[in-house]
Amino acid sequence: LEIAEHKRDEPTAWLPDLIYTGGRFERGLALVTNGAGRIERIAPASEERVRTVRLAGRALLPGLVNAHSHAFQRVLRGRTERRTRERDSFWTWREMMYSAAKRLTPEDLYDASRMAFLEMALAGITAVGEFHYLHHSPSGEPYAEANLLAKQVVRAARDVGLRIALLRVAYARSGYRKEPDPAQARFIETDTEEYLHRLVQLDQDLRAQDEGTRSSWCGIALHSVRALPLEYLRRVSLFTKGEGREFPVHMHVAEQPAEIEACLEEHGLTPVRLLSEIGLLSERLTAVHAIHLTDEEARLMVQSRAGVCVCPTTERNLGDGIFRHGRLFLDGPHALSLGTDSQAQIDLLEDARELELNLRLRNMERTILAPAQDESASALAARLFACATTGGAQSIGAPSGELVPGRAADFFTVALDDASIAGAGLEDLLAGLVFSLSRTAIREVVVGGRAIVEAGRHRAQEETVARFRELQERLWGA
Numbered sequence: 398l399e400i401a402e403h404k405r406d407e408p409t410a411w412l413p414d415l416i417y418t419g420g421r422f423e424r425g426l427a428l429v430t431n432g433a434g435r436i437e438r439i440a441p442a443s444e445e446r447v448r449t450v451r452l453a454g455r456a457l458l459p460g461l462v463n464a465h466s467h468a469f470q471r472v473l474r475g476r477t478e479r480r481t482r483e484r485d486s487f488w489t490w491r492e493m494m495y496s497a498a499k500r501l502t503p504e505d506l507y508d509a510s511r512m513a514f515l516e517m518a519l520a521g522i523t524a525v526g527e528f529h530y531l532h533h534s535p536s537g538e539p540y541a542e543a544n545l546l547a548k549q550v551v552r553a554a555r556d557v558g559l560r561i562a563l564l565r566v567a568y569a570r571s572g573y574r575k576e577p578d579p580a581q582a583r584f585i586e587t588d589t590e591e592y593l594h595r596l597v598q599l600d601q602d603l604r605a606q607d608e609g610t611r612s613s614w615c616g617i618a619l620h621s622v623r624a625l626p627l628e629y630l631r632r633v634s635l636f637t638k639g640e641g642r643e644f645p646v647h648m649h650v651a652e653q654p655a656e657i658e659a660c661l662e663e664h665g666l667t668p669v670r671l672l673s674e675i676g677l678l679s680e681r682l683t684a685v686h687a688i689h690l691t692d693e694e695a696r697l698m699v700q701s702r703a704g705v706c707v708c709p710t711t712e713r714n715l716g717d718g719i720f721r722h723g724r725l726f727l728d729g730p731h732a733l734s735l736g737t738d739s740q741a742q743i744d745l746l747e748d749a750r751e752l753e754l755n756l757r758l759r760n761m762e763r764t765i766l767a768p769a770q771d772e773s774a775s776a777l778a779a780r781l782f783a784c785a786t787t788g789g790a791q792s793i794g795a796p797s798g799e800l801v802p803g804r805a806a807d808f809f810t811v812a813l814d815d816a817s818i819a820g821a822g823l824e825d826l827l828a829g830l831v832f833s834l835s836r837t838a839i840r841e842v843v844v845g846g847r848a849i850v851e852a853g854r855h856r857a858q859e860e861t862v863a864r865f866r867e868l869q870e871r872l873w874g875a
C-alpha cells in the first residue's frame with residue numbers, strides 16, 4: 398500500500414479526522430513526522446505540504462505500550478482451560494506452562510514470539526516490555542551464544558516492527574528451601590556476576606543494532622522474591638545504582654499469597670518491605686501484579702514512587718485476584734502500566750477497562766477510578782488510557798506514549814464508523830474507545846513513522862500465522 402512506500406527522509410503529514418493530543422481529541426490537525434521517525438510537530442491540517450497521508454474517517458492515537466509480556470506463552474492459549482485435578486490454580490497452570498517452555502527450540506521461540514507480537518501490532522500496541530526468562534538449552538546448558546534465545550525474541554519483535562525492551566530475567570532458584578526443579582533448568586543462572594555480564598553484553602549488542610533509533614534495548618527483570626536469594630537481590634540492587642542505572646527494573650511482586658508467606662518465613666518481611674530494605678523500591682522499579690498488598694504496603698510504594706504494572710486479563714484467567722489499589726496510585730505521582738502477560742488475550746484496552754470494571758464488581762459501585770475534580774465524559778477513560786500509553790512508556794523506557802514533538806512517531810488509527818464506536822461525539826469518543834472498542838476498529842499502526850499495519854492487516858500476517866500453526870501442531874498434535 399501507498400503508506401509504506403514513502404521515502405524515509407521526507408517529512409510526512411498524517412491527516413486523520415481527529416488526533417488525540419493534550420488529553421483530548423482535536424479536529425483540523427496534521428501530525429508531522431520526520432525522517433528520523435520522530436514527531437516534528439502538530440500543525441493545522443490546512444498548511445501546504447509535499448507529502449501527506451490522508452486518513453479519512455479515522456481518529457489517530459498514540460501507540461499502546463505493553464509493559465509486561467511473556468511472548469512464548471502464546472502457545473498455551475486454549476490449552477490450559479481444562480480441569481487437571483480437584484482444584485486447579487496458578488500453580489497447576491504453571492506446570493503446563495513449564496512443559497511447553499521445555500520443548501521450544503530457538504526457532505520455535507521465534508515463531509511463537511512473532512505470532513504474539515503480530516497480534517499485539519494488530520491490537521494497536523507499538524512497544525512491548527518482554528520479561529524474558531528462557532535462557533538455556535532444555536538440559537540447562539547455556540548455548541554457545543548465551544543470549545541466543547533473547548535475541549530470537551528481539552528478532553521476532555523487529556520483524557513485526559514493534560519496539561522491544563528485553564527485560565532479561567534473573568532466576569536463581571526454585572524457592573526458599575526448595576529442591577531444584579528440572580522444569581526450570583532453562584531459566585536458572587545462579588551466579589550473579591554471570592547474570593550481570595550477560596545482561597550488559599546483550600545491552601551492548603542491541604545498541605549496536607539499534608543505530609540510535611531505540612527500537613530495542615535492555616532492562617533488568619528480577620523474577621520474584623521466591624526465585625532470588627537475598628545476596629543476589631542486594632548485588633543487583635547495587636548494580637542498579639551504579640553501572641546499571643539506565644536500566645528499567647521489573648519484578649513480579651505479590652501475585653500469589655504463597656509468595657508472601659514464603660517471604661515472611663525466609664526474611665521476616667513482606668516482599669514490598671524486603672524491597673524497601675534493600676533499596677530496590679524506587680521510581681525505577683515496576684512491580685508486576687502487586688495484587689496481595691496491604692494498604693500500608695501500597696502507600697509505601699506510592700511514597701517511593703515505584704510503579705505497578707497490572708495484567709488484568711491474565712490475572713482473571715489465572716485466578717490471581719484483583720488489583721485493589723488503583724485509586725491510590727492514580728491519585729499519586731505515577732500512572733500505572735498494563736501488560737498482556739500470559740497472552741490469554743491480547744487486547745490492552747481490555748486490560749485498561751478491567752482496572753476499573755473489576756473494582757465495580759467487587760465494590761458494587763461505579764466510576765471508582767475517576768478523578769475527583771473532573772466530571773467530563775472522558776476523564777476516567779483518559780486516566781485508563783494513560784496507563785496503556787504514557788504509563789507503559791515510563792515503565793519500560795520507551796520513547797513513545799504521547800503525540801508531542803520529539804517523541805517517537807508511534808501511533809494507531811481507529812475507524813470512526815466501526816460498529817463498536819459509531820456515533821460517538823468528540824467529548825465521549827475516548828470513553829467509548831476505552832470501554833467498548835473492538836479490535837476490528839484498528840486500521841493503521843505506525844512505529845517510528847513506518848506503517849506496520851495497513852487497513853487492519855500486517856504484511857507478514859499469512860506467513861506468521863502459517864508458521865505458528867505448524868509449531869502448534871508439533872507441540873500439541875493436530
Ligand SMILES: [Zn+2]
Pocket residue numbers: 465467528649685738
Ligand atoms: Zn509475568
